[in-house]
Amino acid sequence: MLRSIILITLLISSVCALQWDMHKEESRNELEESSGEIPTEQLPGVCWACKWAMKKLKRRISNGATPDDIKQKLGTVCDEIGFLKSLCRKIVNKYTDTLVEELSTTDDPRTICINITVCKK
Structure with missing residues (x-):
């Protein structure tokens, strides 16, 4: 039973870590794509x-x-x-x-x- 709980915990942790890395990569790509762009009608001024x-x-x-x-x-x-x-x-x-x-x-x-x-x- 304990072995199953540990295995499930490790599996959930791995999925969460993978999801976190994918999210960080998407955010980084969005920043790189938007750099140099003029934020039309978004930035005050x-x-x-x-x-x-x-x-x-x-x-x-x-x-x-x-x-x-x-x-x-x-x-x-x-x-x-x-x-x-x-x-x-x-x-x-x-x-x-x-x-x-x-x-x-x-x-x-x-x-x-x-x-x-x-x-x-």
Whole structure:
């Protein structure tokens, strides 16, 4: 009887340990897949940072600005945002080409951020 109890306990422990290892591996894979991704509409401040940067850029970009001028200004706008600098840079790096196109239009900052899906409609 005691032998059966010990055997069942070991079996249950092994299954629990295996399940725990599988759970840890899944969590690690999820973190690796999500690293570098912009948590659109999840992190507080993402939409605000985008609108702030687009507002600054809209003021600085003239009507005749070339795509290279816009890219240059995109590269420096995040330096002024303070503690959201890294978040701003992720947005700019991920959407550079789209932002160059959007900033060439008459869209307002909120519309631009909605179009790149970092703000809700």
